[in-house]
Amino acid sequence: MKIIAVGGYEAVGRNMTGVSVGKETVALDNGIRLDTLQMYDREISMLQAKKPEYLARMDVLPRADRLKDVVAQVISHGHLDHIGGLPFNRPRAPIISTPYTVEMGKREYRGGDFSSIGYGEVSEVSSNFSVELVEVTHSIPYSSFVVLHTPEGDVVYASDFRFDNNSIIARTDYKRLRELGRGNVKALIVESTRSRVNGKTPSEALVRQELKDVMEFIDSGLIIATTFSTHIERIQSILDEVVKVGRIPLIVGRSLVKNIELARRFGLLELPSNAKLLATPKAIKAALAELGDRDKYFLLVTGHQGEPDSVLSKMTDGRFQVKLQKNDSVLFCTDIIPTPLNYATRHVLETKLKSFGVNIFEGIHVSGHASREDHRHLLKLLKPDHIIPCHGSMDMRSDYLVLAAEEGYEVNNQIHLLMNGTEIDL
Ligand SMILES: [Zn+2]
Known part of the structure; x- marks a missing residue:
C-alpha cells in the first residue's frame, strides 16, 4: 500500500491524498487553498479558464495529475479546501460522498460522475477498494471520516473533525469507530491544524x-x-x-x-x-x-x-x-x-x-477542528498501525507527531511526515 501526499501537507488548504493498492488509486478530497487564491483574484469564477497546472503553481490547487489510475474520488465534506478543486481538476472517476456533499459538489462541477452513499453503507469500487463513510461532527453538515477497506487493511481518512457531543445536527458514530479499532486499521491519515492546542475543542x-x-x-x-x-x-x-x-x-x-x-x-x-x-x-x-x-x-x-x-x-x-x-x-x-x-x-x-x-x-465562535485531547481520543478509538498527519503546515504536523509519540508510536516507523509530492510504502 502506498500513501501519496498531494496537497495540504505544507500549508492549510488544497487538501488531497492518494491511497494506492496494486495498480489502483483512490483520491481523497480535492480542495483549493483560499488565501493564495485571494492574492491573485477575488472571484473563483475568473479562474475557470486557467489550466490546473497553472493554478497548482500558484499554490491554489493540488497537483492532481500526480495520482495515476484513479478508480474513485472520495470527498469527506463540503468545505472548499476539500471540494473546491473539482471544477478545475475535473476528475473522471466516480466522485463518492454523502448525498448532501454530493449536492454541494454538483453546484461546483456540473459534469462530474457523482455517486452518493449514506452512513453505514459500503460502496464496492474494485477488488482492491471499498468505501465507507462514518458520521462525525465538524462545522458543516454531513462531514465524514472516509474508510477505505482494502485487502491489506483499512485506511481511515479523518480530515476534518471535532468531537461535539452536543451538536444539534450531527452525531459522531463512536460505536463504528470503536469497531474499526478492534479490526485492522493499517493507516490513519488525520488533520492537524489544532494539534498544538491543549484540551478539547468546545461544543457549539x-x-x-x-x-x-x-x-x-x-x-x-x-x-x-x-x-x-x-x-x-x-x-x-x-x-x-x-x-x-x-x-x-x-x-x-x-x-x-x-x-x-x-x-x-x-x-x-x-x-x-x-x-x-x-x-x-x-x-x-x-x-x-x-x-x-x-x-x-x-x-x-x-x-x-x-x-x-x-x-x-x-x-x-x-x-x-x-x-x-x-x-x-x-x-x-x-x-x-x-x-x-x-x-x-x-x-x-x-x-x-x-x-x-x-x-x-467578536469571537462568538468555537473552532470546527480537533484539539490535542480530541486527537488522543481518536487514536485510542482506532488504534492505527501507521499515522500520517495531513491538512497542516510542518509545525502543525510536528505537533501531532509529538502527541502520537506520547501515545507510544515510533517516529518514522509508525508516524510519517510527508511533504506535498512525496509518498510512502507501508
Ligand atoms: Zn472542514
Missing part, C-alpha cells in the same frame, strides 16, 4: 450560550451578524436567538441563501416564518429600502473576513442600501482565518465600522 453549545447573552444585551439599533455560509448549525443558533428577541431576520447574500436552501431541503434548518432570504441585488434593494424602525430588524450577511466584495464591506463603503449608524451592532460569529491577508482585510473593515460608531462583538 457554547456559541449558543454566548449568542443568547449578547443578543439579550443589545437593546437598540440595527443588529448585523456574519458567519460562515456553510455553518448551518451556527446559522440556526443565530436565527433561534433572533426569534427570541422578536426581531425580523433578513438574510442577505448569495452564498448564505444558497446554503440555507440546501440545508432546508435536507431538513437541517428551520427558518423563522418572518425571515426573508435576499439573494439578488434587486430583492435586496427592494427589501432594504423599506427598512423602517432599525430596532426591529436583524441582518445576517456575508463578509466576516472583510472580503471587499461582501455585503458587510459594501455597507461600510456606502455601496449598499442600508447605511450604518451610531449604536448599530455587528456580531462576528467566526474567528479570523489566520492568514496575513485576512488580518489586513478584517482590520480595514473594523476600522470603517468604528468610524460609523458601530458596536463590535
Whole structure:
C-alpha cells in the first residue's frame, strides 16, 4: 500500500491524498487553498479558464495529475479546501460522498460522475477498494471520516473533525469507530491544524450560550451578524436567538441563501416564518429600502473576513442600501482565518465600522477542528498501525507527531511526515 501526499501537507488548504493498492488509486478530497487564491483574484469564477497546472503553481490547487489510475474520488465534506478543486481538476472517476456533499459538489462541477452513499453503507469500487463513510461532527453538515477497506487493511481518512457531543445536527458514530479499532486499521491519515492546542475543542453549545447573552444585551439599533455560509448549525443558533428577541431576520447574500436552501431541503434548518432570504441585488434593494424602525430588524450577511466584495464591506463603503449608524451592532460569529491577508482585510473593515460608531462583538465562535485531547481520543478509538498527519503546515504536523509519540508510536516507523509530492510504502 502506498500513501501519496498531494496537497495540504505544507500549508492549510488544497487538501488531497492518494491511497494506492496494486495498480489502483483512490483520491481523497480535492480542495483549493483560499488565501493564495485571494492574492491573485477575488472571484473563483475568473479562474475557470486557467489550466490546473497553472493554478497548482500558484499554490491554489493540488497537483492532481500526480495520482495515476484513479478508480474513485472520495470527498469527506463540503468545505472548499476539500471540494473546491473539482471544477478545475475535473476528475473522471466516480466522485463518492454523502448525498448532501454530493449536492454541494454538483453546484461546483456540473459534469462530474457523482455517486452518493449514506452512513453505514459500503460502496464496492474494485477488488482492491471499498468505501465507507462514518458520521462525525465538524462545522458543516454531513462531514465524514472516509474508510477505505482494502485487502491489506483499512485506511481511515479523518480530515476534518471535532468531537461535539452536543451538536444539534450531527452525531459522531463512536460505536463504528470503536469497531474499526478492534479490526485492522493499517493507516490513519488525520488533520492537524489544532494539534498544538491543549484540551478539547468546545461544543457549539457554547456559541449558543454566548449568542443568547449578547443578543439579550443589545437593546437598540440595527443588529448585523456574519458567519460562515456553510455553518448551518451556527446559522440556526443565530436565527433561534433572533426569534427570541422578536426581531425580523433578513438574510442577505448569495452564498448564505444558497446554503440555507440546501440545508432546508435536507431538513437541517428551520427558518423563522418572518425571515426573508435576499439573494439578488434587486430583492435586496427592494427589501432594504423599506427598512423602517432599525430596532426591529436583524441582518445576517456575508463578509466576516472583510472580503471587499461582501455585503458587510459594501455597507461600510456606502455601496449598499442600508447605511450604518451610531449604536448599530455587528456580531462576528467566526474567528479570523489566520492568514496575513485576512488580518489586513478584517482590520480595514473594523476600522470603517468604528468610524460609523458601530458596536463590535467578536469571537462568538468555537473552532470546527480537533484539539490535542480530541486527537488522543481518536487514536485510542482506532488504534492505527501507521499515522500520517495531513491538512497542516510542518509545525502543525510536528505537533501531532509529538502527541502520537506520547501515545507510544515510533517516529518514522509508525508516524510519517510527508511533504506535498512525496509518498510512502507501508
Ligand atoms: Zn472542514
